[in-house]
Amino acid sequence: MHPMLTIAVRAARKAGNVIAKHYETPDSVETSQKGSNDFVTKRR
Numbered sequence: 001m002h003p004m005l006t007i008a009v010r011a012a013r014k015a016g017n018v019i020a021k022h023y024e025t026p027d028s029v030e031t032s033q034k035g036s037n038d039f040v041t042k043r044r
Contacts (some may be wrong), residue, residue, distance in 0.1 A: 022028055
């Protein structure tokens with residue numbers, strides 16, 4: 001697999017793990033919007 005693709009897949013999997021971990025407790029994640037379709041998330 002191409003090195004950049006490997007990094008992208010690894011990042012997507014880690015992001016999925018964070019989403020799955022906090023899915024049941026949405027109050028533990030704070031979101032805000034910088035611009036149109038440009039969201040920032042922060043774990044409390």
